[in-house]
Amino acid sequence: MTGYARAAGNVPGASFVCEVKSVNGRGLDIRLRLAPGMDALEGDIRQLIGKAAARGSITFNLSVDRDGAGGELVVNKQALDTVLAAIADLSTRIDASPPSLDGILGLRGVLDQHDHPLSPEAEEQLVAAILSCAGQALTQLGASRRQEGAQIATVLLGQLDAIEALVARAEVHPARSRETILARLRQQVADIAADIAIADDRLLQEALLLATKADIREELDRLTAHIASARQLIKGGGAVGRRLDFLAQEFNREANTLCSKANAVELTSIGLDLKATIDQLREQVQNIE
Structure with a gap:
C-alpha cells in the first residue's frame, strides 16, 4: 500500500524531521536513511515500523540539525594537501592565476563543521524525542x-x-x-x-x-x-x-x-x-x- 507522512520536532540543541513513505510490496521491506551519528536508532526504528506495517516497501528518512549546540570549523588537512598538490601540478601545465584562499576553502571536504556534542542528558532527550516523532509519522502513515x-x-x-x-x-x-x-x-x-x-x-x-x-x-x-x-x-x-x-x-x-x-x-x-x-x-x- 502507498502512503507518505512527515513529522518534525526539536529539543534544546537540535531539531529533526522524520519522513516515511511506503509503496506496494508482497512482504515487508524496510529501508532506513538516518542522519550521521544516529545509527544506534536503527533497531528501535525498525521495531516501530514492524509494529505499524506488515507489508509494503517502506523508506524512513531521519535528518537532524544540531543548530542549538554550536560548532566549529576544522580544516581537513588531508583534503587540503590533496588540493594543494593538484594545484601545484596544474600550475606547471596551465598558465593561470593561482586560486584564492577563500576559493580553496570553499571546495567541498576542505572545511568540516564539527558540532559540539550534547550532554549525555541532552542526547538522551534527543533520542527519546526522535523515537516519539518517528511514532507520530508512522501513525500518520497508517491513517493514509x-x-x-x-x-x-x-x-x-x-x-x-x-x-x-x-x-x-x-x-x-x-x-x-x-x-x-x-x-x-x-x-x-x-x-x-x-x-x-x-x-x-x-x-x-x-x-x-x-x-x-x-x-x-x-x-x-x-x-x-x-x-x-x-x-x-x-x-x-x-x-x-x-x-x-x-x-x-x-x-x-x-x-x-x-x-x-x-x-x-x-x-x-x-x-x-x-x-x-x-x-x-x-x-x-x-x-x-
Missing part, C-alpha cells in the same frame, strides 16, 4: 494507508460481486443437466453411426458417466464459500492482505478445474471470464496490507 485500503476494499467487493454473478451463471447453465448431456450424446451417436442401434439403457449409462466427469458442483460450492470468506475478511478490516492473497489462489484453482471439466463452450467461456476477474482481484490484493 487505511484510507487507501477503504478505497481498494470497494473495488475488491465489486470484483467479488462479478465473480459471484459468474458462479450463478454456471450454476444454472443447462449444459450441466443429465438430459442435455444425453441429448448431445444421442446426436453424436447419430452423426457417427446412424445405422447402428444402441440401447437407451446403454446411452443413459454413458450419459451418467459423462455427467459425473463433468460435474462442477464441488467447484461451484467452494467458489461460493471463498466469496463469503473474502467478504468477511474485507469487512472485518485489519491486515488481511496475505489471507486474501491465499484465497485468490484458491479462486484461481477452482476456476482452472471448472474450465477443465466444462462440457460446453458456454461453460468454458464462463470459466475464462472467471479467471480474468480473479486475476484482477489478485492484482488488487497485492496492494493491500
Whole structure:
C-alpha cells in the first residue's frame, strides 16, 4: 500500500524531521536513511515500523540539525594537501592565476563543521524525542494507508460481486443437466453411426458417466464459500492482505478445474471470464496490507 507522512520536532540543541513513505510490496521491506551519528536508532526504528506495517516497501528518512549546540570549523588537512598538490601540478601545465584562499576553502571536504556534542542528558532527550516523532509519522502513515485500503476494499467487493454473478451463471447453465448431456450424446451417436442401434439403457449409462466427469458442483460450492470468506475478511478490516492473497489462489484453482471439466463452450467461456476477474482481484490484493 502507498502512503507518505512527515513529522518534525526539536529539543534544546537540535531539531529533526522524520519522513516515511511506503509503496506496494508482497512482504515487508524496510529501508532506513538516518542522519550521521544516529545509527544506534536503527533497531528501535525498525521495531516501530514492524509494529505499524506488515507489508509494503517502506523508506524512513531521519535528518537532524544540531543548530542549538554550536560548532566549529576544522580544516581537513588531508583534503587540503590533496588540493594543494593538484594545484601545484596544474600550475606547471596551465598558465593561470593561482586560486584564492577563500576559493580553496570553499571546495567541498576542505572545511568540516564539527558540532559540539550534547550532554549525555541532552542526547538522551534527543533520542527519546526522535523515537516519539518517528511514532507520530508512522501513525500518520497508517491513517493514509487505511484510507487507501477503504478505497481498494470497494473495488475488491465489486470484483467479488462479478465473480459471484459468474458462479450463478454456471450454476444454472443447462449444459450441466443429465438430459442435455444425453441429448448431445444421442446426436453424436447419430452423426457417427446412424445405422447402428444402441440401447437407451446403454446411452443413459454413458450419459451418467459423462455427467459425473463433468460435474462442477464441488467447484461451484467452494467458489461460493471463498466469496463469503473474502467478504468477511474485507469487512472485518485489519491486515488481511496475505489471507486474501491465499484465497485468490484458491479462486484461481477452482476456476482452472471448472474450465477443465466444462462440457460446453458456454461453460468454458464462463470459466475464462472467471479467471480474468480473479486475476484482477489478485492484482488488487497485492496492494493491500
